Structure formats: C-alpha cells, structure tokens
Amino acid sequence: MRVRLAEPGDLEKLVDMRAALWPEGTRDEHHRDAEAIVHGRPLSTMPLVVFVADDPKAGLRGFVEVGLRSHADGCDPIRPSAFIEGWWVEAGARGTGIGRALIQAAEDWGHAQGATEIGSDTWAENEASRRAHEALGFELVDTCANYKKSLVDLPAGEGAGVHYGHDLAEIHHRHFGMLARAGAKLLRERLQGVDPASGSILELGCGSGISGALLVAAGHRVEGVDISPAMLTIARRHAPGVQLRTGSAWTCELGEAQSRLAVTAFGEVLNYTAEESRPRPEALRSRCREIFECLRPGGLFVFDLSGPGRSGATGRRLGVWEHEDAIVYLEETEIDKEQRLTRDIHSFLRAGALHRRHREKHCLALHEAPVVESMLLDIGFEVERLDGYGDFSFGPGWAGFVARKA
Numbered sequence: 001m002r003v004r005l006a007e008p009g010d011l012e013k014l015v016d017m018r019a020a021l022w023p024e025g026t027r028d029e030h031h032r033d034a035e036a037i038v039h040g041r042p043l044s045t046m047p048l049v050v051f052v053a054d055d056p057k058a059g060l061r062g063f064v065e066v067g068l069r070s071h072a073d074g075c076d077p078i079r080p081s082a083f084i085e086g087w088w089v090e091a092g093a094r095g096t097g098i099g100r101a102l103i104q105a106a107e108d109w110g111h112a113q114g115a116t117e118i119g120s121d122t123w124a125e126n127e128a129s130r131r132a133h134e135a136l137g138f139e140l141v142d143t144c145a146n147y148k149k150s151l152v153d154l155p156a157g158e159g160a161g162v163h164y165g166h167d168l169a170e171i172h173h174r175h176f177g178m179l180a181r182a183g184a185k186l187l188r189e190r191l192q193g194v195d196p197a198s199g200s201i202l203e204l205g206c207g208s209g210i211s212g213a214l215l216v217a218a219g220h221r222v223e224g225v226d227i228s229p230a231m232l233t234i235a236r237r238h239a240p241g242v243q244l245r246t247g248s249a250w251t252c253e254l255g256e257a258q259s260r261l262a263v264t265a266f267g268e269v270l271n272y273t274a275e276e277s278r279p280r281p282e283a284l285r286s287r288c289r290e291i292f293e294c295l296r297p298g299g300l301f302v303f304d305l306s307g308p309g310r311s312g313a314t315g316r317r318l319g320v321w322e323h324e325d326a327i328v329y330l331e332e333t334e335i336d337k338e339q340r341l342t343r344d345i346h347s348f349l350r351a352g353a354l355h356r357r358h359r360e361k362h363c364l365a366l367h368e369a370p371v372v373e374s375m376l377l378d379i380g381f382e383v384e385r386l387d388g389y390g391d392f393s394f395g396p397g398w399a400g401f402v403a404r405k406a
C-alpha cells in the first residue's frame with residue numbers, strides 16, 4: 001500500500017470516493033473540484049492537496065484532502081493551520097492502518113507547509129469518526145451549532161415565482177441590457193410626435209430600469225413595477241426618474257382607464273411563472289384586456305413572449321456567457337407536452353478576489369405567437385408581430401408584439 005499525491009489518472013476513482021463521503025454533492029461538482037485539485041489549481045484561496053492510498057492489487061482504497069486554513073477552531077490563531085477537509089477509507093479496508101497512513105501523510109504535508117497544528121471536524125453524531133480521530137491523537141476542541149444569515153437582499157415575499165436575486169439582477173443589469181435598450185428605442189420611435197404630457201408609460205417587469213431611464217430621458221413620465229426587490233434596488237440607482245414599486249405584472253394596478261400612452265413588458269415578463277405552472281391563456285387574455293382599458297386611444301402595448309421552440313429543435317439549449325466580472329451558465333429544457341420550459345442558471349459574480357456562486361431556477365409558461373396575436377385582435381388591438389426590437393433579434397420560438405389600441 002502506497003500513500004501518494006493524487007494524479008490526473010486517479011480522477012474517476014476520486015470522484016467515486018468523494019461521492020461516497022459527500023453524497024449531497026453531484027458527480028459533476030465532485031469532478032470539477034477534484035480535477036482542479038489534481039491539476040494543482042484548487043478552487044480555494046489557500047493550498048489544498050489530496051493524498052490517495054494506492055493498493056497495487058485493489059487500486060485506490062481511500063483518500064485524505066488536506067489544506068491550509070488561515071484559522072481553524074481551537075488552533076493557534078497567529079499562523080495558518082493544516083486542516084483535514086475530507087478523510088475516507090473504503091468500508092472493507094477500515095481498521096487496517098490505511099486511515100492512519102493517510103492522516104500521517106496529511107500531517108507531514110501540513111508540517112512542510114509551516115503549520116504547527118492540524119485541525120479536523122466531523123459530525124457530532126458520527127461516533128466512528130470521532131473514535132478514529134481520538135485514536136490518532138486529535139483532541140476535541142468543541143462541538144458547535146452552525147448558523148448562517150444572508151448579507152445580500154435575496155428576493156423575499158412571493159416565494160416560488162420570484163426570480164432575479166441580488167447577483168443575477170446585477171449581472172443582468174451589467175451585461176444583458178441590450179433587449180431593454182432596443183425595446184426603449186423602438187417605443188421612442190413609435191411615440192414620435194406624441195405629446196409626452198398626454199399620458200404616462202407603465203413598464204411591467206421593469207427590471208433594473210434600463211428602458212425606463214431611456215424613456216424618461218425622452219421626456220416621458222414612466223412608472224415601473226417588478227417582482228424582484230434586487231432589480232428594483234438597482235433601478236432606484238440607475239433610473240431615479242422612474243416611479244418604481246414592487247409588485248406583480250399580473251395583479252398590480254394598471255392605472256386609470258385611458259391614462260397610458262404605452263405599457264411595456266420587455267424580456268419575457270409575462271412568461272415567468274411559479275414552478276410547475278402551465279400556461280394560463282385565460283389569465284393572459286384577461287390581463288391584456290385590462291391593459292387595453294388603461295391605454296389611451298392610439299396607445300401601445302409593446303411586449304415579447306416565448307413560445308414552443310424557444311429552446312431550439314432539440315428542446316434543450318446550453319449557454320455560457322463569460323465576462324471579466326461574471327460568468328453565467330444556463331441550461332434550458334423545454335417540456336413540450338406541457339408548454340413550459342425551465343432554466344437552470346448558475347452565476348459567478350466577482351466579489352473581491354473571489355467569485356460568488358448563485359443558482360436560480362426559472363420557469364416559463366410558453367405561449368404560441370399566432371394564438372397570442374388572435375387573442376389581441378379579439379380584444380380590439382391592431383397587431384404588428386415583431387421578430388426583434390430593432391437591432392435586437394429574438395431567437396426561435398420568441399416573438400414580439402406592438403398592439404395598438406385603435
């Protein structure tokens with residue numbers, strides 16, 4: 001039995017062993033973390049290595065992950081300590097000295113890094129692990145209860161249907177404002193010659209206020225409603241001239257009859273839904289009718305909606321957007337029989353020297369463009385269907401509408 005540093009060729013077995021020790025992580029996550037460590041670039045600010053116990057006949061039978069921590073509970077606070085991040089031995093090989101040999105390698109490594117102490121932890125109820133630690137000379141420092149509290153204003157209130165927490169809102173504002181800019185430009189062109197004093201504009205799902213600020217700059221009075229408090233926090237900074245409130249595009253006050261020059265819903269706002277909800281064409285029809293009521297004659301309802309085909313022919317779309325300060329991974333799956341799609345979004349926003357990870361799942365109920373168009377005509381709108389807002393083209397299955405109250 002040889003204890004040695006893990007190598008790239010150990011990766012698959014290492015992923016199996018990590019998954020056995022930490023079943024709450026996915027195999028992809030274990031693969032990503034282990035791959036980074038064996039290539040010498042761990043996803044940590046301080047050094048971190050893995051030793052494996054390699055049996056010439058049976059292969060790898062255990063591992064220990066050891067790193068440096070700037071501070072470990074109970075250890076001398078004036079210098080970094082070594083710390084056992086993970087320690088696992090195959091069930092059939094326990095009690096044979098493999099665990100001891102792994103810990104010895106971890107201690108030697110820590111010592112070579114200049115540490116004078118090594119820390120470790122385990123779950124309070126894991127009696128076997130506690131006995132194993134004590135048999136190897138570890139002393140119990142304390143048993144503690146861990147708490148956490150968020151330091152960013154994640155959305156609160158409306159539960160499952162809420163999207164765009166702090167980080168995703170910030171990334172959307174910094175890097176995904178093209179649609180809002182193009183939508184505002186189109187609306188400004190369509191309202192040319194109309195006296196801005198003759199009515200106001202209401203933006204449903206106004207987001208971070210990108211289009212609102214542009215419409216205010218053109219002399220319009222603009223109100224914005226969004227369900228995401230994080231989006232509205234940015235909007236207050238970016239678009240101080242827009243009158244903002246938290247609310248749902250489906251239930252908020254639309255304003256007095258015949259008072260609006262325009263209503264917008266830029267960026268699939270009316271597609272967003274709570275998890276598991278299917279499209280409710282009746283709800284869309286009745287909201288569009290209410291919007292018709294609040295518009296002045298000649299007023300415009302400009303919006304875009306996604307429909308079947310949005311994720312392409314395969315029903316699955318993967319996307320990666322990399323920026324200096326942020327990375328976004330998206331996996332989109334269309335559940336075509338149910339006319340909805342889900343987006344699994346992982347974002348990494350730079351925070352100081354590190355990137356902070358945030359994950360959201362968005363659910364969209366899909367509406368077919370021809371059905372929406374005939375519903376708008378039924379209500380009394382004149383309808384122009386768009387395949388983009390000016391220079392911004394919608395992808396497949398995504399359509400825009402300029403609905404004019406005749």
Ligand SMILES: C[S@@+](CC[C@H](N)C(=O)[O-])C[C@H]1O[C@@H](n2cnc3c(N)ncnc32)[C@H](O)[C@@H]1O
Pocket residue numbers: 163164176177179180204205206207208210225226227228231247248249250265266267268269272273
């Ligand atoms: C793709 S973003 C578009 C934001 C903005 N209109 C733009 O184009 O930059 C979708 C926006 O819709 C908001 N939203 C989703 N569901 C909503 C709802 N039911 N009521 C109000 N806002 C909603 C989200 O919080 C988010 O700000």
